[in-house]
Amino acid sequence: MKLLMIDDDTGLCELLSEYLSAQGFSIQTAHDGQQGLELALQNDYALILLDVMLPSIDGFEVLKQLRQSKLTPVIMLTAKGEDFDRIFGLELGADDYIAKPFNHRELLARVKAITRRIEHINSVSNNNKKISSNGITVNFATREASINNNSLTLTGTEYEILALLMKHAPNVISKEQISEDVLGRRLASFDRSIDMHVSNIRKKIAEHIDGDKIKTMRGTGYVFIQGE
Amino acid sequence: MSSSKENKPHRFSWLRHPRHYLFFKVFTWFWLTIIGTFTALFFLSNISLINAISHDPLQGPMQKNLEYLARAIERSAHKHKRSINDIITHPRLTKRKLLYLNSQNSDEVLISKDVENNIDLSLLNFSKGMPPQVIFTEYYQAFGPMRIRVPEGEFELYEIDINQQRPLFIRLRLLPVWLKISIAIIASLTLSFLFSRNLIAPINSLKQAAIKLSNGDLSARAAINSQRKDELGVLGRDFNRMADQLEQLLSAQKRLLADISHELRSPLTRLKMATGLAQMQASEASQSYLLRIEKEANQLDKMIADVLQVSRLEANSQPLSLQAQSLQVIVDHVINDAQFEAKQHNKTLLVHGNVEVNIECDEMLIASALENILRNAIKYAQHTISISLKHSDTIYIQICDDGPGVPKAQLDKLCEPFFRQSDARDRLSGGTGLGLAIAKNAVIAHGGNLALSNKYAGGLCVEVSLPIQKREHVL
Numbered sequence: 001m002k003l004l005m006i007d008d009d010t011g012l013c014e015l016l017s018e019y020l021s022a023q024g025f026s027i028q029t030a031h032d033g034q035q036g037l038e039l040a041l042q043n044d045y046a047l048i049l050l051d052v053m054l055p056s057i058d059g060f061e062v063l064k065q066l067r068q069s070k071l072t073p074v075i076m077l078t079a080k081g082e083d084f085d086r087i088f089g090l091e092l093g094a095d096d097y098i099a100k101p102f103n104h105r106e107l108l109a110r111v112k113a114i115t116r117r118i119e120h121i122n123s124v125s126n127n128n129k130k131i132s133s134n135g136i137t138v139n140f141a142t143r144e145a146s147i148n149n150n151s152l153t154l155t156g157t158e159y160e161i162l163a164l165l166m167k168h169a170p171n172v173i174s175k176e177q178i179s180e181d182v183l184g185r186r187l188a189s190f191d192r193s194i195d196m197h198v199s200n201i202r203k204k205i206a207e208h209i210d211g212d213k214i215k216t217m218r219g220t221g222y223v224f225i226q227g228e
Numbered sequence: 229m230s231s232s233k234e235n236k237p238h239r240f241s242w243l244r245h246p247r248h249y250l251f252f253k254v255f256t257w258f259w260l261t262i263i264g265t266f267t268a269l270f271f272l273s274n275i276s277l278i279n280a281i282s283h284d285p286l287q288g289p290m291q292k293n294l295e296y297l298a299r300a301i302e303r304s305a306h307k308h309k310r311s312i313n314d315i316i317t318h319p320r321l322t323k324r325k326l327l328y329l330n331s332q333n334s335d336e337v338l339i340s341k342d343v344e345n346n347i348d349l350s351l352l353n354f355s356k357g358m359p360p361q362v363i364f365t366e367y368y369q370a371f372g373p374m375r376i377r378v379p380e381g382e383f384e385l386y387e388i389d390i391n392q393q394r395p396l397f398i399r400l401r402l403l404p405v406w407l408k409i410s411i412a413i414i415a416s417l418t419l420s421f422l423f424s425r426n427l428i429a430p431i432n433s434l435k436q437a438a439i440k441l442s443n444g445d446l447s448a449r450a451a452i453n454s455q456r457k458d459e460l461g462v463l464g465r466d467f468n469r470m471a472d473q474l475e476q477l478l479s480a481q482k483r484l485l486a487d488i489s490h491e492l493r494s495p496l497t498r499l500k501m502a503t504g505l506a507q508m509q510a511s512e513a514s515q516s517y518l519l520r521i522e523k524e525a526n527q528l529d530k531m532i533a534d535v536l537q538v539s540r541l542e543a544n545s546q547p548l549s550l551q552a553q554s555l556q557v558i559v560d561h562v563i564n565d566a567q568f569e570a571k572q573h574n575k576t577l578l579v580h581g582n583v584e585v586n587i588e589c590d591e592m593l594i595a596s597a598l599e600n601i602l603r604n605a606i607k608y609a610q611h612t613i614s615i616s617l618k619h620s621d622t623i624y625i626q627i628c629d630d631g632p633g634v635p636k637a638q639l640d641k642l643c644e645p646f647f648r649q650s651d652a653r654d655r656l657s658g659g660t661g662l663g664l665a666i667a668k669n670a671v672i673a674h675g676g677n678l679a680l681s682n683k684y685a686g687g688l689c690v691e692v693s694l695p696i697q698k699r700e701h702v703l
Contacts, residue, residue, distance in 0.1 A: 009494050015501035022508060079493065083549060083592065101497035101529050104504030189561055190591045219557070 001115055002043070005029045006036030006062065007051040007077065016049075019104055020111070033057035040066050046115050050094075051077045052085050060092060067093045073114045073156045077102075090196035095157040096183050097193070106185075113184020117143075117156060131166050133226050135209055138163045147208040157182055158201050161194070165214060165224040174221035198222055255424040262416035286360035286371055294360060297325075298374040298385050305378040312378045316340040325387055328352065330373065332382035343390070352386055430460040434467055445544075446475040489536050496532070500525050534662040537596075538645050541669035548590040548673060555583040555623060555694075558591050559598065563615065566602040575609050581617040583625065587696055589674055594694075597670035597678075598625065600663035601690045605629040608688065621696060623676075628689040633682040642680055643668040667692075 003020065005013055008031050017027040028045075030036035033054040040048055040062070048066075052059040063074055076089040076097040086097050096110055129140045136152075138145045138159075145152040145162055154162060160182040165173055175194045179187035187194065198214060205213055215223050286294065304315055316327045322341045328349050329338040339349065352370055355361055363370040363386075372386030433451045440448030449471055452464030503525065507518050563579060570577045605613045608631035618624040634642060641647045645665040667690075668678040676694035683689050 009498070011498050012494065012501060015498055015505060019501060019505050019508075022505075084547070087549075101493050101500055101525075103526075104501055189565070190558075190595055 001025050001046040003027050003047050003049065003111070004036070004039055004043070004045045005049040006031075006033065006040075006054065006059070007049070008032060008053070008055055009051070016107075020108075023108060025111070025115075031055075033059065033062045037062045037065055040072060041070065045072055047111060048072055048074045049077060049111075050074050051100075052079065052089070060088060063089065063092045063094060067155075071153065071155050075110060075114065087192065087196060090193055091200070093155050093200065095155055109184055113182075114156065116184070117160060131163075133166055133169060133224070134213055136162075136166070136205070136213060138166055147205065150208055152204055152208070154201065154204060157197055158204070161197050162201055162224075165222060169224035169226050172217050172221050172223040176221075178221070194222075251424055251428040254427055255420055258420035258423050259416055262419055263412070266412040266416060283355065283361040283363040286362050290362065290371060291360055294371050294374050294385070294387055297387065298376045301385070302376050302378060309379075312380050312383070313338060326390065328370070328372075328386040328388055329376075329383040330356065330386070332375075332384065334381075338383070343388075349386075349388065356384060427460070430456070430464050434464055437467065437471070441471055441474070446471070446478055485536075485539055489532050492528075492532055496525060496529055500529075531662075534666060535645075538662055538665050538669060541666065541673055544673070548593065550588045550590060552586055552588050553591055554586050555589070555594075555619075556585075558589075558595050559583055559617065559625070562595050562598045562602065565599070566606065566613075569603070570606050570613060573606060575606060576612045577606075578612055578614045579617070580614070583617045583619050583623050585619050585623060585696055587623065587694065589694070590670075593670040593673065597667040597692065598627075600667045601627050601692070604663055605631075605688070605690070608632065619696070623692075623694040623696060625692040625694075626689060627692075628683055628687055630683075630685070630687040633686050633688050634680070636682065639680045639682070643678065664690075 001024070003025050005016060005027055007013055007029070010029075010031060013029040013031070017029060020027050025046075028039065028043075030039050034056040036048075036050070036054070037057070050059045050062060054062070059076060063076070066072065066074070073095045074093070076086070076094045077100050078085040078089065078097050079100055086099075089097055095114055098107055098110055131138045131140075136145065136147050140163065143156075143159055145154055145159055161178055164178060164181055176187045178194050179185060179191075183193070198216075202212065202214055213225055215225055217223055301312070301315055304310055305312060312329065315321070316329065316338060317340055321327070325340065326343065327338075327340040330353065331337065337350075343349065348367075349370075351365060352363065352372070355363060355373055358373065360372055360374055361370075363372070367390065369389045370386045371389075373384035374386075376383050376385050430450070430452050437448045437450040449468045450464045452461055452468065454465070455461075456464070500522070503518055503522050507515065507522075510518055563577065567577050602613070602615075605627050606629075609629035610631055612630055614628050616624075616626045616628075618626075638647075643664045645662050647661065664678075671678045671692050671694065674694055676692060679691045679693070681689045681691070
């Protein structure tokens with residue numbers, strides 16, 4: 001599985017390549033924003049690890065430009081304590097983030113959580129399953145969502161969350177469960193990642209139809225509304 | 229931020245404790261000086277101008293002159309048999325003097341020459357039969373009456389001096405005394421006020437700028453007129469230059485801190501990665517050393533993060549991400565984690581009361597403040613940690629342990645970064661010496677306060693107070 005790492009720390013890139021190669025991934029590295037963006041646009045990677053602080057163009061700009069044409073999963077590497085970076089990255093469509101300096105096990109867990117989905121589709125692509133509800137259709141085979149036959153451009157994480165909510169509707173799904181199912185990690189205290197992803201999904205749905213399709217249950221989680 | 233609220237001076241506070249304010253002293257001295265000057269002028273002008281508003285008895289040479297004139301008129305009337313009218317209208321006399329004769333018997337009045345309309349000589353009639361006076365009116369001074377006997381009958385003679393001064397000055401002089409005094413007081417008060425404000429305004433501006441600076445607002449400058457040449461002007465400009473220098477130095481220091489920590493993080497990340505790689509290949513024997521390396525790297529990581537958080541909070545440079553939130557949710561979360569930690573150390577956590585209040589706060593910061601206080605309490609407690617939650621206008625969260633407490637002299641220092649009271653033990657338990665500093669700064673950033681005290685029975689109490697009302701001004 002091919003990964004791209006965009007980070008100006010060449011030493012870290014070398015170590016990470018070695019570590020992830022040992023785990024069965026193949027890694028390509030870029031050391032500045034522009035070069036990284038070009039690589040990301042030309043190739044189809046399973047995942048991109050993107051640092052925030054980069055020469056030429058910064059990580060946010062890379063992500064913004066990438067998202068205009070591609071939905072490749074992105075994990076942002078943010079500096080610890082910089083809450084703003086984290087929130088901004090998720091708003092721009094990053095799938096997850098990990099704070100530097102990170103633990104190698106933590107990084108591996110997140111990389112695996114996201115790449116596992118791709119393996120997952122490959123294995124179940126034969127049974128052509130779909131769920132439709134309230135005007136929204138989720139196609140498990142192609143991992144695509146659509147509203148009244150207009151396709152919805154969701155990132156991998158956003159798609160997973162929407163599919164999870166629709167599969168379990170009308171039951172409420174807790175944020176903890178969403179985090180463990182979709183991001184492959186326990187939700188940290190006061191982590192707003194899931195809220196950010198849900199807010200992104202709502203915005204994208206609202207571009208096509210009126211009315212809130214996902215309801216926030218205060219203190220418990222989220223629920224997909226089936227009826228009108 | 230809002231912690232400067234207590235320092236903000238009341239606009240008229242100098243009225244309450246006038247002696248403490250230079251403004252009042254300067255004001256008083258100006259006022260007294262001006263009052264004194266006015267009073268002196270007032271008395272001097274009285275003495276020099278014989279400021280009789282109505283009349284005074286005529287004395288001395290003036291009286292002699294008038295008598296002489298009267299006798300001369302009588303003599304020429306009797307000796308030269310000239311009519312009184314001829315005498316007083318004789319050019320030699322009218323050239324210098326204006327005479328006014330008032331008949332004793334009839335209402336007949338004689339004037340030596342015509343006068344302007346506004347000069348009302350009939351005013352003089354009140355003095356009929358009085359001894360000679362000097363009579364002072366708005367437009368003239370009159371000397372008389374002096375009785376003369378001529379063949380036409382008896383007359384009362386007045387010599388009139390038309391005032392050469394403008395009527396305005398005379399009118400001023402004739403104003404009632406109380407009015408003059410109040411005018412003087414109002415004028416001097418206004419002047420003194422303006423004078424003292426002119427002196428005090430730059431000092432106040434300096435004071436405000438100094439308060440803001442000490443509260444961390446490095447962009448604060450004193451508003452001093454650049455044209456001002458006196459000591460205050462110089463002081464103000466020097467102050468501003470000092471503030472410039474300070475701002476530059478501090479921002480350079482902050483940049484340095486951020487740069488260093490960023491630079492430290494990169495090798496630390498690499499160190500962790502390399503450790504991970506080594507762990508994959510290492511033999512059983514070296515695994516324990518690698519685990520130790522990993523643990524120390526994590527400790528370094530935490531210290532860097534804590535140092536950065538304290539410095540960001542102290543510099544007010546961390547924007548709070550405020551969210552309306554029930555405090556109970558945050559507190560429950562933190563207590564749940566702490567309960568787990570306490571159980572591991574065989575200690576009990578007791579909770580009283582609740583804080584079911586919605587407040588606008590940065591939940592991460594408040595949670596990390598409470599976490600740090602609780603972790604500290606668990607570390608030093610012998611058996612129990614008690615948490616009491618209260619709220620009215622303000623939220624009070626009190627966290628007490630039953631440990632040895634802290635010597636009184638060291639209570640204040642506990643919140644200083646890297647202060648440790650018993651060195652060796654803390655480092656083993658994994659503290660960075662920054663927990664309470666983070667807690668205090670986080671609480672202050674929310675407009676609250678953190679107070680430390682020793683329990684009577686032993687043990688340290690940390691009380692966090694947070695205001696409930698929303699603070700819109702804070703980002």
